Amino acid sequence: MTFSQATSISNRLLSSLPSNDRDRLLANCESVELTFSEVLYRADELISHVYFPTGGFISLVTPIDGKANLEVGLIGNEGMLGITLILGVDVVPFYALVHGSGSALRITASSFLRELEHSPTLQAVLKRYLYVLMKQLAQTAACTRFHLLEARLARWLLMTQDRAHSDHLHITHVFLAYILGVRRVGITKAANSLLNKNLISYQRGDIVIRDRIGLEAASCGCYQVDKDTYRRILG
Amino acid sequence: MTFSQATSISNRLLSSLPSNDRDRLLANCESVELTFSEVLYRADELISHVYFPTGGFISLVTPIDGKANLEVGLIGNEGMLGITLILGVDVVPFYALVHGSGSALRITASSFLRELEHSPTLQAVLKRYLYVLMKQLAQTAACTRFHLLEARLARWLLMTQDRAHSDHLHITHVFLAYILGVRRVGITKAANSLLNKNLISYQRGDIVIRDRIGLEAASCGCYQVDKDTYRRILG
DNA sequence: GGCCTTATGTGCGGTATCGAACGGACTATC
DNA sequence: GATAGTCCGTTCGATACCGCACATAAGGCC
Numbered sequence: 164m165t166f167s168q169a170t171s172i173s174n175r176l177l178s179s180l181p182s183n184d185r186d187r188l189l190a191n192c193e194s195v196e197l198t199f200s201e202v203l204y205r206a207d208e209l210i211s212h213v214y215f216p217t218g219g220f221i222s223l224v225t226p227i228d229g230k231a232n233l234e235v236g237l238i239g240n241e242g243m244l245g246i247t248l249i250l251g252v253d254v255v256p257f258y259a260l261v262h263g264s265g266s267a268l269r270i271t272a273s274s275f276l277r278e279l280e281h282s283p284t285l286q287a288v289l290k291r292y293l294y295v296l297m298k299q300l301a302q303t304a305a306c307t308r309f310h311l312l313e314a315r316l317a318r319w320l321l322m323t324q325d326r327a328h329s330d331h332l333h334i335t336h337v338f339l340a341y342i343l344g345v346r347r348v349g350i351t352k353a354a355n356s357l358l359n360k361n362l363i364s365y366q367r368g369d370i371v372i373r374d375r376i377g378l379e380a381a382s383c384g385c386y387q388v389d390k391d392t393y394r395r396i397l398g
Numbered sequence: 399m400t401f402s403q404a405t406s407i408s409n410r411l412l413s414s415l416p417s418n419d420r421d422r423l424l425a426n427c428e429s430v431e432l433t434f435s436e437v438l439y440r441a442d443e444l445i446s447h448v449y450f451p452t453g454g455f456i457s458l459v460t461p462i463d464g465k466a467n468l469e470v471g472l473i474g475n476e477g478m479l480g481i482t483l484i485l486g487v488d489v490v491p492f493y494a495l496v497h498g499s500g501s502a503l504r505i506t507a508s509s510f511l512r513e514l515e516h517s518p519t520l521q522a523v524l525k526r527y528l529y530v531l532m533k534q535l536a537q538t539a540a541c542t543r544f545h546l547l548e549a550r551l552a553r554w555l556l557m558t559q560d561r562a563h564s565d566h567l568h569i570t571h572v573f574l575a576y577i578l579g580v581r582r583v584g585i586t587k588a589a590n591s592l593l594n595k596n597l598i599s600y601q602r603g604d605i606v607i608r609d610r611i612g613l614e615a616a617s618c619g620c621y622q623v624d625k626d627t628y629r630r631i632l633g
Numbered sequence: 634g635g636c637c638t639t640a641t642g643t644g645c646g647g648t649a650t651c652g653a654a655c656g657g658a659c660t661a662t663c
Numbered sequence: 664g665a666t667a668g669t670c671c672g673t674t675c676g677a678t679a680c681c682g683c684a685c686a687t688a689a690g691g692c693c
Contacts, residue, residue, distance in 0.1 A: 227540040228619060235536045247532070250525040252631060256533050290485040297482070297532060298491050301470045304539030305462040308579050311679075335640065344543050346681065351642060367640055367689060384463060396487060546649075570670065584650065586672060602659065602670055635693085642687070651678075659670075 173217040174268065175241045176288055179397070184282040191278060192268040197221070197261040199333065203244060204259035213245030213275050218265025220326035222342060223257040232258075233307065233344040235300055237319075239263070239326025241393065242292055248272055249279065249289050262334065262342075263327045291396050298392045302385050307344065310383040313353040315343055317382035320363065322389070324372050335368040357381060408452040409503065410476045411523055414632070419517040426513060427503040432456070432496040434568065438479060439494035448480030448510050453500025455561040457577060458492040467493075468542065468579040470535055472554075474498075474561025476628065477527055483507055484514060484524050497569065497577075498562045526631050533627045537620050542579065545618040548588040550578055552617035555598065557624070559607050570603040592616060 177185055197203075197219035204210065206226065214221070216239050223236035223244075235257060238244050244259050253272060270278070279286055306315060319342065323332055336354065340347040354370075357363045362377045363370055372378060379386065412420055432438075432454035439445065441461065449456070451474050458471035458479075470492060473479050479494050488507060505513070514521055541550060554577065558567055571589065575582040589605075592598045597612045598605055607613060614621065 223536075225536040225540045227537075227544055231540070231544050233540045233543055235539055247529055250529045251522055252526060252529045254631075256529065257536060287486055291487060293528075294482055294485045294487045294491065297535065300532065300535040300539065301458075301460045301492060302462075304470055304535065304542060305460045305466070305468045305579075307539060308468055308542045309462055309466050337640080344540075347640095348642085348682095349680070351640095355642080365641095396489075572670075581651065582670095583652095583672085587650095590672080600671095636691100637693100638689105638691080640687100640689075643685085645683090646681100648679105648681075650680090651676100653675085655673085657670100657672080659668105661668080662666085663664100 173240055174215040174243075175397075176243055176292060177215055177268070179288055180282070180284055184284050187281065188270070188278050188285065189268070191274040192270045195267055195269050197263075197265055197267050199261055199264045201261040202258065203261060204255040204257070206255055206258055208255050210245050210248055210253045210255055210272050212269045212271055213243060213248060214267045214269045215243050216240050216265065216267040216326075218263075218328075219261060219267055220263040220265070220323070222260045222262045224260055224342070225257055231344060232341055234342040235303055236296060237262075237299075237322050237326065240328075241326070242296070243289070245272070245275070246289060246293050246296065248275060249286065249293065262338070263323070264333070265327075288397070295393050295396050299389050302388055302392075306383060306385040310385070312343070312345055312349050313356050314381065314383040316350065316353045317357060317362070317378050318386045319343065320370065320372060321375070321378055321382055321386045324375070330372045332370040332372070333368060334370060408475055409450040409478075410632075411478055411527060412450055412503070414523055415517070415519055419519050422516065423505070423513050423520065424503070426509040427505045430502055430504050432498075432500055432502050434496055434499045436496040437493065438496060439490040439492070441490055441493055443490050445480050445483055445488045445490055445507050447504045447506055448478060448483060449502045449504045450478050451475050451500065451502045451561075453498075453563070454496060454502055455498040455500070455558070457495045457497045459495055459577070460492055466579060467576055469577040470538055471531060472497075472557050472561065475563075476561070477531070478524070480507070480510070481524060481528050481531065483510060484521065484528065497573070498558070499568070500562075523632070530628050530631050534624050537623055537627075541618060541620040545620070547578070547580055547584050548591050549616065549618040551585065551588045552592060552597070552613050553621045554578065555592075555605065555607060556610070556613055556617055556621045559610070565607045567605040567607070568603060569605060 220239035221244050222234045224232050225235050226232050247256055336347050336350040339350045362374045364373055455474035456479050457469045459467050460470050461467050482491055571582050571585040574585045597609045599608055
């Protein structure tokens with residue numbers, strides 16, 4: 164066994180597998196460090212590896228018109244990157260960008276597909292995860308349309324905190340603007356508003372969540388909706 | 399055989415199946431008429447039937463905050479409704495609303511799952527379709543965020559024309575506002591602009607596409623992107 | 634210390650869309 | 664031909680963003 168139980172258990176999809184299936188999969192995994200702003204997938208390329216984040220987390224980003232971008236999904240240790248392989252499509256659907264440094268387990272696409280054949284449980288779990296991801300895509304679409312920036316920012320901070328497992332996030336306004344599809348100035352304004360409410364504090368690329376409950380109140384309901392969906396389908 | 403070749407061929411997913419798989423499936427299907435504004439699925443209910451539109455078409459709609467709504471997908475004879483069954487989840491993810499009257503083939507969820515077991519080809523086709531749907535979800539999210547209403551309206555008209563197989567669409571401004579997540583007045587303004595450019599004409603719930611090429615120019619690139627994705631993955 | 638890069642704040646005019654209300658025109662029904 | 668219902672057009676002020684430009688500040692590096 165290449166990896167300790169502690170490592171394996173820190174990805175929720177993997178830890179929900181029966182131990183023999185999990186061990187088989189882990190034996191084919193290698194541990195990698197995801198580093199901030201690293202691009203794991205470029206759209207339309209072939210998927211070479213799939214990733215199960217354990218510490219780090221990843222943004223799924225859709226480019227549009229060659230200039231703008233929008234984050235459509237967020238993947239931490241509750242999910243995986245490369246899920247479309249289970250649909251028999253090995254073409255990357257979205258850009259995948261590391262937004263939180265940390266560890267992940269990765270496995271080559273071919274090994275992954277082989278393990279998938281051997282484990283109906285793995286198939287079942289990942290299919291359900293894909294369902295959750297779809298719901299999140301739609302939720303994000305509607306959220307982006309209707310909710311004010313401040314609420315969207317609060318939602319993003321909460322989602323990210325869950326995946327970073329820390330109150331301290333390493334992220335700049337420029338990056339947030341990119342993710343949320345707005346101007347940097349818009350982020351400055353929204354972040355300042357949250358600051359004035361004593362919900363967060365920040366300084367040169369470090370954001371600290373000060374009041375999680377307050378932040379939940381300031382965020383739109385989408386945060387809770389996403390969480391509920393995950394729990395209902397995979398919990 | 400319950401249905402003629404002509405009927406079966408009019409859904410593109412079904413017509414891409416080998417004839418024996420298709421015939422088995424069709425033998426379990428019944429033909430139904432979809433009527434305008436009919437609700438086929440309500441979110442969080444159980445999926446009782448899946449639908450393969452042949453003439454009609456269906457909107458997938460995500461409600462948000464209990465008041466607003468946003469269309470996140472459009473299903474005509476190029477697709478199917480109820481696709482999430484292949485993920486092993488029988489809970490409806492989105493509202494499904496008939497937006498174009500016309501025929502469809504439907505099959506009970508249990509029969510569908512049984513056929514799915516028997517036909518790896520069916521599984522493969524539908525998984526690829528699900529991939530396309532995911533890409534469209536993300537594209538719609540970004541489109542909704544960045545593109546002006548007039549372009550989004552043009553895109554919607556084109557997508558709908560493809561699925562209605564007709565230049566005449568039966569849809570009111572109120573409905574369009576609901577779909578695109580804007581005020582009715584916004585639709586009136588955008589539609590009027592398209593009218594002034596001689597791209598469409600309309601009157602009391604009937605819209606006529608006058609100049610398809612011009613409409614494509616007025617629409618955002620998302621229309622073409624979606625089409626390309628479908629062709630690449632399923633074509 | 635001095636310099637450069639990066640990160641954040643501010644100010645200005647512009648605009649797409651919002652919410653609400655009202656007016657007019659066509660259709661269906663009786 | 665009166666009445667009610669549906670559909671479309673217009674106007675009003677408000678606002679959440681936009682693009683652009685520039686100011687301030689903090690940290691790293693020589």
